[in-house]
Amino acid sequence: MGKRSALLLVVLVMCHAVATVGGYFEDPEGRREREEGRREREEGKREREGLFLLRDSKHVVRTDAGDMRLVRGYGGRIMERPMHIGFINMEPNSLFIPQYIDCSLILFIRRGEARVGSIYKDDLVEKRLTAGDLYRIPAGSAFYLVNPQDRQKLHVICSVDTSESLNLGNVQSFFIGGGSSPTSILAGFDPQTLAAALNISAAEVRELTTRQQSGPIIRLSNSHPPSLWTQFLHLEEHERLAHLKRMVYLEEEANEDEVPTWSFRKLLTSVFGEKNKDEDIKRSRTSPDSCNLYNRQPDYKNRYGWCTSLDESDYSPLSNSGNGIYLVNLTAGSMMAPHVNPTATEYGVVLRGSGTIQIVFPNGTSAMNARVKEGDVFWVPRYFPFCQIASRNGPFEFFGFTTSEPSQRGSERRNRPQFLVGKNSVLNNLRNHESAAAFGVSRKRLRHILNAQREAVILPASNVAPPETMQEEEDKMKNNVIPEVIRNFGNDMVMGFD
Numbered sequence: 001m002g003k004r005s006a007l008l009l010v011v012l013v014m015c016h017a018v019a020t021v022g023g024y025f026e027d028p029e030g031r032r033e034r035e036e037g038r039r040e041r042e043e044g045k046r047e048r049e050g051l052f053l054l055r056d057s058k059h060v061v062r063t064d065a066g067d068m069r070l071v072r073g074y075g076g077r078i079m080e081r082p083m084h085i086g087f088i089n090m091e092p093n094s095l096f097i098p099q100y101i102d103c104s105l106i107l108f109i110r111r112g113e114a115r116v117g118s119i120y121k122d123d124l125v126e127k128r129l130t131a132g133d134l135y136r137i138p139a140g141s142a143f144y145l146v147n148p149q150d151r152q153k154l155h156v157i158c159s160v161d162t163s164e165s166l167n168l169g170n171v172q173s174f175f176i177g178g179g180s181s182p183t184s185i186l187a188g189f190d191p192q193t194l195a196a197a198l199n200i201s202a203a204e205v206r207e208l209t210t211r212q213q214s215g216p217i218i219r220l221s222n223s224h225p226p227s228l229w230t231q232f233l234h235l236e237e238h239e240r241l242a243h244l245k246r247m248v249y250l251e252e253e254a255n256e257d258e259v260p261t262w263s264f265r266k267l268l269t270s271v272f273g274e275k276n277k278d279e280d281i282k283r284s285r286t287s288p289d290s291c292n293l294y295n296r297q298p299d300y301k302n303r304y305g306w307c308t309s310l311d312e313s314d315y316s317p318l319s320n321s322g323n324g325i326y327l328v329n330l331t332a333g334s335m336m337a338p339h340v341n342p343t344a345t346e347y348g349v350v351l352r353g354s355g356t357i358q359i360v361f362p363n364g365t366s367a368m369n370a371r372v373k374e375g376d377v378f379w380v381p382r383y384f385p386f387c388q389i390a391s392r393n394g395p396f397e398f399f400g401f402t403t404s405e406p407s408q409r410g411s412e413r414r415n416r417p418q419f420l421v422g423k424n425s426v427l428n429n430l431r432n433h434e435s436a437a438a439f440g441v442s443r444k445r446l447r448h449i450l451n452a453q454r455e456a457v458i459l460p461a462s463n464v465a466p467p468e469t470m471q472e473e474e475d476k477m478k479n480n481v482i483p484e485v486i487r488n489f490g491n492d493m494v495m496g497f498d
Helices: 002-022 028-049 191-198 202-210 228-233 237-249 264-272 277-282 433-439 443-451 470-478 481-497
Strands: 057-063 066-071 083-090 094-101 104-111 114-120 123-129 133-137 143-147 154-161 173-175 217-219 300-302 305-310 323-330 334-340 345-352 354-360 366-373 377-380 386-390 396-403 458-460
Touching: 057 217, 066 094, 066 217, 083 094, 083 143, 083 345, 083 396, 104 114, 104 323, 114 133, 123 133, 154 396, 191 202, 305 334, 305 458, 323 334, 323 386, 345 354, 386 396, 433 443
Parallel strands: none
Antiparallel strands: 057 066, 066 083, 083 154, 094 143, 094 173, 094 217, 104 133, 104 154, 114 123, 114 143, 300 305, 305 323, 323 396, 334 386, 334 458, 345 377, 345 396, 354 366, 354 386
């Protein structure tokens, strides 16, 4: 009788624990309303958490030699000039064929090496770029991109400034090279007109405008022979530039069997027109160079991280664009102090690690508090306060672009972040009777609060930093710990009665 009473007591205790934890003493209607309310709160929280994450991503180019994915920026009342973020991936020994687009690009070489050829003041300029290099291509300027490496893939992040776009819904590429895939812009002309312009036969026009079938990104080694681009790009750099100038601006000296009469010279001449040869030979031009972010001294550095930024005073190709570039590296558990961009909207890409982005509405409520990881893209409207916090498990590195409205001129475009917290913050510069009164505290109390933080710009924040990686947190959320607690509780009770 004693054992049966003890077992009955165990059952009653366990039932009570289950009912208390799971809410079984509520009526069904109450539980249903409670669950619906909880779901609505969670859905609202998820929407708020992702409000300023850019997830509208689509492939604009995809071939077996590489792809380009575009993450669309936001346009509307808050930001009339949206910026898109592009991701270009190219296989070894591949070419993004010559084109021009209706937007300016700023290329950032994330991994690998690249060779970029572009037209600057009617001359071909070619640059070799390595990891960390930046290079700007103006809207409407013809260019090509090559991954010259035999084994290493090329990864490029680029800003796509839409201020000069045709507003056709998408970024518009005009492919100079091409055939049936992609279609060259030359194919749009009447065949007889094109034959006359190039001084070639109609058969040669058909060959020129239908031969390429591999897409906008092609493997140089597998191009259909004889490949004009493969032969041209495999020359030494000084030979290639000299050869191109000779083909474009001087009388062709090569044998017609080696260089077809309809080839590169007449193709470029038809697009860009003849030039004054003597004037071009005498003229000396210095083209804009690239700039390497990783080789620059940080603008600010302490034991919690570092940050650097560029504008037109650091990199002349940014002149009159209103664009800036930044790179931030936070150590594990540190924070970029809450700040605001007074003249620019910010776009960011997580390069390494994970962390949290917090953004605040003008009314002082949370606009977004979201976990981000490598590859995520976020944006912050002008004037909105925000901060970035690194997780505790490793460094948090992010890179991005800032863009000002076209109506802003000169120094008005230059973005100088205003920090709201920290040793060099706006609050520290406004520590007076008016500020104390605004917070409803004494001036002495306000001074005590502001003096508590000795660091500036990048702050220690391990107590609020995300404790785990996003995957670990998601895995943990999947586990239902309540049944395990009850099971252990029941086992302990039974063991106690053995």
